[in-house]
Amino acid sequence: MDLKKIGAFIAACRKRHKLTQLELAEELGVTDRSVSNWENGICLPDASLYRQLCDILQISINELFAGEYLCEENYKKAADDNLLCLLEHRLYEMSPTDINFDDFQNALRRISEATTLLKRFDDKQEAVSYLVNETGLSFDECEKAYDYYMEMFSF
Numbered sequence: 035m036d037l038k039k040i041g042a043f044i045a046a047c048r049k050r051h052k053l054t055q056l057e058l059a060e061e062l063g064v065t066d067r068s069v070s071n072w073e074n075g076i077c078l079p080d081a082s083l084y085r086q087l088c089d090i091l092q093i094s095i096n097e098l099f100a101g102e103y104l105c106e107e108n109y110k111k112a113a114d115d116n117l118l119c120l121l122e123h124r125l126y127e128m129s130p131t132d133i134n135f136d137d138f139q140n141a142l143r144r145i146s147e148a149t150t151l152l153k154r155f156d157d158k159q160e161a162v163s164y165l166v167n168e169t170g171l172s173f174d175e176c177e178k179a180y181d182y183y184m185e186m187f188s189f
Contacts, residue, residue: 035078035116035119035120035123036075036101037075037076037077037078038074038075039075039101039102040072040075040078040098041072041074041075041076041101042075042101043093043097043098043101043102044072044073044087044091044098047091047092048069048073048091051090051092053090054066055069056069061086061090062079062083062086062090064083084098096109096112097112099112099116099119099120100115122138122142123135125138126138126139148183149183151164152180152183158177158180158184161180162176162180165179165180
């Protein structure tokens with residue numbers, strides 16, 4: 035999710051409707067500073083404001099998160115991408131970690147890749163042998179990692 039792009043889109047839509055930041059803020063019950071923060075890509079509006087903001091700007095929530103008007107053929111992909119990104123942000127907010135969001139997002143992708151990879155093997159021995167060859171780690175380390183993934187994702 036590109037906060038700068040979303041912010042520029044909010045600003046463009048607001049201007050298209052001939053609203054000032056203050057007028058939009060008053061309609062939403064927030065400060066004009068909040069609107070400025072959104073438009074400058076500093077943060078997103080509170081989730082409780084998404085529907086009302088979109089109604090005022092006459093855009094869909096998917097268009098809001100895409101930061102652009104969407105044509106019919108791009109709508110489903112944008113909806114899927116936006117949903118995944120929101121879930122990643124929510125997981126990040128819930129995690130007790132000191133890493134930045136990009137590192138967190140990268141870790142999620144690596145876990146997903148590892149999980150997908152492990153599902154390809156018919157049995158534990160085959161999967162662990164593959165991990166040993168790919169990582170150079172000992173059989174015991176790879177077996178523990180395999181067991182951990184299997185328990186964590188229950189597949």
